[in-house]
Amino acid sequence: MLQLRGMRIILLAFWIAIIYIIFTVNFIGNFVSHSGG
Amino acid sequence: MSRTAEGNVLGFLYLITVTFSWYQIGRQIVSRVLPSIDPDLRDALSIAVGFTLLGYIVMIMGAFGLFSKIYLIILATVPFVFTVSELPRQLRKLHERTSRWSQEFITTPDLLLILVLVALFLLDIFNSGNSAVAWDAAVHHYAFPKALLRAGGLIDVPEIPFSYYPGQGEMLYTLGLGAGGVFLAGALSAVWFIPIILGFIAIGRSMGHPRVGLWSVLIFLGAPLLSDVPYSGLIDIQYFTCCLLAIAVILDTNDDLDWRKIIAAGILTGCAASYKHLGLLFLAAFVPILVWRVSSENKSIGMGLVGAIAVIVLTLLVPLPWYIRSFEATGNPVYPFLGSLFVQTNAATGSFSLESFARTDYPRTILGFFLYLWRLTMNYWDLRPWYWAISPAWLALLPASIWYASYRAKTVDETQELGVVRLLLILAFLATLINFFLAPAYPRYIYPTWICLSITSAWALMKIRTESKAIGKILVPIVLLFPFTIVMAQNVKTATEVWPQYWDNQAREDAILTEYPSYDVLRWANLTIDPESSLILSTDPKIYYLESPAIIATPDKESSLILSWDSDPEDILENWRDLGVTHFILDTSLISVKHGFGIALFTSIPGDRDAVWLDIVTTRQAADKFGVGEFLTDEEFLYMGKLGGLTIIDDGVRGGRHLFTRENADEFKQWSRDWMMAETILKFERAGIIKLEYKTYSGEGNNRTAISSIYSVHYPATIEFSLPDLPDVTMYSTPYEEGPVDFHL
Numbered sequence: 066m067l068q069l070r071g072m073r074i075i076l077l078a079f080w081i082a083i084i085y086i087i088f089t090v091n092f093i094g095n096f097v098s099h100s101g102g
Numbered sequence: 103m104s105r106t107a108e109g110n111v112l113g114f115l116y117l118i119t120v121t122f123s124w125y126q127i128g129r130q131i132v133s134r135v136l137p138s139i140d141p142d143l144r145d146a147l148s149i150a151v152g153f154t155l156l157g158y159i160v161m162i163m164g165a166f167g168l169f170s171k172i173y174l175i176i177l178a179t180v181p182f183v184f185t186v187s188e189l190p191r192q193l194r195k196l197h198e199r200t201s202r203w204s205q206e207f208i209t210t211p212d213l214l215l216i217l218v219l220v221a222l223f224l225l226d227i228f229n230s231g232n233s234a235v236a237w238d239a240a241v242h243h244y245a246f247p248k249a250l251l252r253a254g255g256l257i258d259v260p261e262i263p264f265s266y267y268p269g270q271g272e273m274l275y276t277l278g279l280g281a282g283g284v285f286l287a288g289a290l291s292a293v294w295f296i297p298i299i300l301g302f303i304a305i306g307r308s309m310g311h312p313r314v315g316l317w318s319v320l321i322f323l324g325a326p327l328l329s330d331v332p333y334s335g336l337i338d339i340q341y342f343t344c345c346l347l348a349i350a351v352i353l354d355t356n357d358d359l360d361w362r363k364i365i366a367a368g369i370l371t372g373c374a375a376s377y378k379h380l381g382l383l384f385l386a387a388f389v390p391i392l393v394w395r396v397s398s399e400n401k402s403i404g405m406g407l408v409g410a411i412a413v414i415v416l417t418l419l420v421p422l423p424w425y426i427r428s429f430e431a432t433g434n435p436v437y438p439f440l441g442s443l444f445v446q447t448n449a450a451t452g453s454f455s456l457e458s459f460a461r462t463d464y465p466r467t468i469l470g471f472f473l474y475l476w477r478l479t480m481n482y483w484d485l486r487p488w489y490w491a492i493s494p495a496w497l498a499l500l501p502a503s504i505w506y507a508s509y510r511a512k513t514v515d516e517t518q519e520l521g522v523v524r525l526l527l528i529l530a531f532l533a534t535l536i537n538f539f540l541a542p543a544y545p546r547y548i549y550p551t552w553i554c555l556s557i558t559s560a561w562a563l564m565k566i567r568t569e570s571k572a573i574g575k576i577l578v579p580i581v582l583l584f585p586f587t588i589v590m591a592q593n594v595k596t597a598t599e600v601w602p603q604y605w606d607n608q609a610r611e612d613a614i615l616t617e618y619p620s621y622d623v624l625r626w627a628n629l630t631i632d633p634e635s636s637l638i639l640s641t642d643p644k645i646y647y648l649e650s651p652a653i654i655a656t657p658d659k660e661s662s663l664i665l666s667w668d669s670d671p672e673d674i675l676e677n678w679r680d681l682g683v684t685h686f687i688l689d690t691s692l693i694s695v696k697h698g699f700g701i702a703l704f705t706s707i708p709g710d711r712d713a714v715w716l717d718i719v720t721t722r723q724a725a726d727k728f729g730v731g732e733f734l735t736d737e738e739f740l741y742m743g744k745l746g747g748l749t750i751i752d753d754g755v756r757g758g759r760h761l762f763t764r765e766n767a768d769e770f771k772q773w774s775r776d777w778m779m780a781e782t783i784l785k786f787e788r789a790g791i792i793k794l795e796y797k798t799y800s801g802e803g804n805n806r807t808a809i810s811s812i813y814s815v816h817y818p819a820t821i822e823f824s825l826p827d828l829p830d831v832t833m834y835s836t837p838y839e840e841g842p843v844d845f846h847l
Contacts, residue, residue: 074566077502078573084479084498085580091480092490092588 107605110231113282116175117227117289119182120156120277121149126185128152135366138357141199143304143350146297147366150347153274153290153340154373154420160273161423164256174280206312215316215582218590222323223295225593226332230288232600233610234617239335240644241654242267244287247276248646258431260663261653262645266437268424270376271337285604292332294339298322301346305557308353309522310515317560317582322552324586325493327545337377342549344374345384349529349553352395353522359399361409367392368413372420379436383540384550385417387532391525398521471538475500478545491545492552495581499559503527506565507558523558530554614647620691620810622798624648627685627812630795637682639664641779642689642810653681657694657776667779671825674782675791679817686792688783690733691800691809698776699730700742702784702828705767705777709832713763715841716743716834721760724834729784732808735801746770751841759841785825791816 128148136144163173207216235244242264249259250272259265271291278287299319306315322328331339348370351363371388375381389410397406418425425435434444479490479497507524511517533550541547563581567574602609614621624647627638633650643659645652653661660666665677690696703725708714721739725731734742743750746769749761771777786792792813800809 073505074570074573077505077566078570078577080501081498081577081581084494085584087480088490088494095490 106603106607106610109283110285110604113278113286113289116178116282116286117293120178120290121293122189123181123185124152124156125149126152126188127155127181131155132366135362136351136357139351139363140304140307140354140356141202142300142307143347143354146300146304146343146350147347147370149293149297150340150344150370150373153294154270154344154376156277157270157273157376158423160277161256161269164250164273164276167255169251169254169256169276169280171280174277177277178281206307207316212313212316215320218586219299219319219323222590222593223292223299225590225597226292226295227289229593229596229600230292230333231285231604232288232333232596232613233284233603234613235284235288235646236330236334236336237618237644240618240646243272243335243337244275244279244284245644245646246272247279247287249651250276251280252651260431261651261661263438263654263659263661266428266432268376268379268421268428270373270421270424271340271378274340275335288333288335291335291337291339294343295332297343297347298339301343301350302557304350305346305353305522306560308350308355309519309557309561311519311561311564314557314560314564317563318556320582320586321493321495321559322556324495324582324584324589325491325545325552326589326592327491328552331546336546338546338549341374341378341381342553344370344377344381345388345550346553348374348388349526349550352392353525355518359396361412364392364396364409364412365416368416369420371413371417375417376421376424379439380541380547380549381417381421382436383536384533385414386536387529387550389413390532391529394528395525466539471535474534474538478548490585493556493585495559495563495585496552496555499562499581500555502562502566503555503558506562519561523561526554526558530558618644618647619800620644620689620798621647623687623689623796623810623812626796626798627687631685636684638685638687638812639678639681639683640687640689641692641695642687650685652687653683655686656692657698657774657779666775667782668775671782671785672823675786675817678815683815685795686783686813686815687810688813689810690807694774694776695779696733696738696807697742697773698778698780699733699784700739701770701773701777702780703728703730703831704742704746704762704770706828707831707835708762708764708767709830711832711837713761713838714835715838716760716762716836717758720834720836724831727829727834728831729787729829730780732799735805735807737805738807759836761838761841762835781828784828787813788826788828789818789823791818 125145125148128151129144131151132139132144132147136147139147159177160174163169163177203216207213239245242262246259246262246265246269249262249265250256253259274290275287278284278290302319302322303312303315306312306318309315348367351367351370352359354363357363367388371381371385373381374384392413393403393406393410395406396409397403400406428437429435431437432444434440475497478492479494503523504527507520507527509516509520511520530551533554534548537548537551545552559581563574563578567578599613603613611625615625620642621644624642624644628647628649631638631650636650638645638648638650638652639655640648640652641656643654643656645654653663655661655664655667657667663681665674667674669677688695690699703721704716706728707716707721707724718736718740722731722736725734725739743760746766748766750758751761752758783792787794792815795812795814797808797811799806801807
């Protein structure tokens with residue numbers, strides 16, 4: 066039970082990390098292309 | 103002290119007098135209706151209700167023709183004289199309030215977060231002095247008040263088709279611009295920051311976690327879309343604050359959810375609708391959850407249903423004066439929507455409709471809906487050239503919110519907490535669903551969704567932290583501060599740009615020019631032409647910056663006064679003559695207008711032929727002969743070819759050969775009606791009806807294009823005249839048969 070709970074929170078944190086990483090890459094990409102243009 | 107600085111100091115004083123007195127007046131009303139509600143929520147409601155009431159007082163003054171500076175200054179100051187006696191008592195109470203806050207927010211991070219919010223609020227007030235207002239403000243929210251101030255009262259302004267929308271926010275801006283200038287107008291928006299913070303914290307309290315309220319403010323404001331709104335002259339802040347407070351009222355646990363609260367919620371949704379029609383869409387999402395909440399709290403579904411009817415009636419009653427005004431002018435109380443239900447008599451000639459409003463480029467399917475939040479988070483930015491629009495926290499923490507919300511409650515407190523979270527998730531779902539079908543995918547049209555998801559995200563974050571301290575330690579600072587810090591940095595940067603504008607007129611001019619290079623032409627017009635005897639027709643709708651009366655002539659958003667651009671050019675000219683148009687501004691920095699000239703050229707090149715070959719050199723030669731060479735660069739012509747899906751044969755000849763067929767021409771013409779405008783303008787210019795007075799450019803070398811031009815209008819002496827044909831450009835192309843030999847259709 067404890068293992069399942071630990072697994073679940075890691076999955077939730079993993080999803081959050083993915084979104085923030087994609088968001089950051091996207092942001093930097095937009096920022097660079099706008100600043101450059 | 104310069105006049106600019108003096109105006110801003112007075113503007114600051116009026117901000118204090120207006121805010122305090124209308125907060126007090128609002129408080130008198132709110133305390134009577136909801137005597138035992140959460141004190142922070144009561145203050146938030148007092149500002150929202152007080153300011154909305156102020157909007158109606160301004161409206162009544164306008165109806166009596168009292169929009170002169172002196173009357174507006176009286177309105178900004180006299181109520182303060184009657185309410186100032188309350189000031190010492192309020193200051194004493196402030197101590198009581200802060201001591202409650204210091205019990206709830208005891209940790210150092212809490213205090214730091216509060217300090218950061220206070221800093222952002224002060225920055226927003228400061229940035230209200232920015233003269234380069236948002237595009238929508240320059241076109242509508244400040245342009246309409248400026249026309250009213252010029253006329254001295256609340257008159258019909260058919261020149262601006264947007265002037266028939268609900269105008270509560272514009273009334274506050276009329277007071278701001280009339281009494282104190284651009285700073286006061288912006289700051290009267292920025293003040294709404296206070297009810298936003300208090301509203302979120304009140305919702306946190308109703309869940310039993312004031313800290314969730316505090317965190318949710320940071321998540322909510324960690325989006326440029328929201329941090330920018332307070333000082334951009336938009337009316338969204340007033341609208342979504344009223345939505346937030348309506349939600350907070352039905353969630354408040356200080357008192358039973360009785361009729362008084364239902365009435366208060368209805369008044370608030372009505373206030374939201376009096377600022378923006380979107381309040382009616384919010385109502386559609388809000389009513390089901392109101393029925394649920396009222397029924398379950400009172401164990402009576404009947405009360406829930408009657409409560410829903412009461413809220414609907416109140417929501418339609420509060421903005422009624424605006425609906426009546428719109429009905430009188432256009433025959434449609436909710437203009438420009440539901441046009442097919444009413445006989446519209448005085449509406450804009452453009453294609454305003456619910457269908458065109460909701461025009462989107464994504465599929466309206468179940469998968470499309472699930473991808474909606476993803477798209478909004480990753481693909482869109484809105485309003486200003488921000489690099490993203492909304493907070494990633496909403497998408498990132500949604501699975502966690504849903505997961506924790508599915509838990510079974512074990513205690514009474516947990517039942518209350520989970521009840522609030524589930525209600526907010528359902529409201530977010532409904533608000534998003536309704537907008538998914540009825541509104542375009544602008545993140546700023548689903549503020550109610552962002553309000554709900556900010557709270558559920560903050561709550562989920564707290565749950566994660568409770569479950570795993572280690573993960574919480576990393577996640578909490580990232581979610582609360584990562585995008586928020588960029589927002590703060592951007593606000594500080596804006597503040598450095600606004601600072602000189604407080605003292606120096608030249609700095610104000612430069613700031614507007616940086617934001618809108620075509621302002622150069624508007625400024626030329628202000629310095630050169632006589633505002634008393636001139637009338638400008640402008641495809642550049644930023645008419646707020648013009649001193650002369652002006653009519654919006656942007657294709658698809660034309661004022662009802664003018665014939666639409668797909669009319670016969672001779673009739674258009676007679677229409678201009680009847681109106682007494684003296685000048686015409688052509689803004690080709692607007693992509694659609696620019697493309698209009700491109701389409702007019704492309705569709706003229708084939709002549710009677712079914713298909714021809716073009717390349718960039720022949721297109722450039724044709725463009726110069728046609729008179730549109732200054733409007734588009736080579737790159738833009740090539741881009742148009744790509745957008746139109748032209749077949750391109752890269753045979754090494756001058757950047758590739760573009761096959762242009764009759765079907766392509768028809769498709770280009772479907773883009774918009776701007777090409778008809780382009781043809782009419784080119785004919786007017788050839789006939790000497792419009793003569794160039796001043797033109798401004800952007801870019802250098804090959805990238806140099808004309809972005810805005812102003813022409814004087816010269817009418818022919820007789821009605822009997824005919825306009826010249828456009829130049830023949832058919833020779834600037836290769837017949838299909840002579841094109842690349844190995845290519846066949």
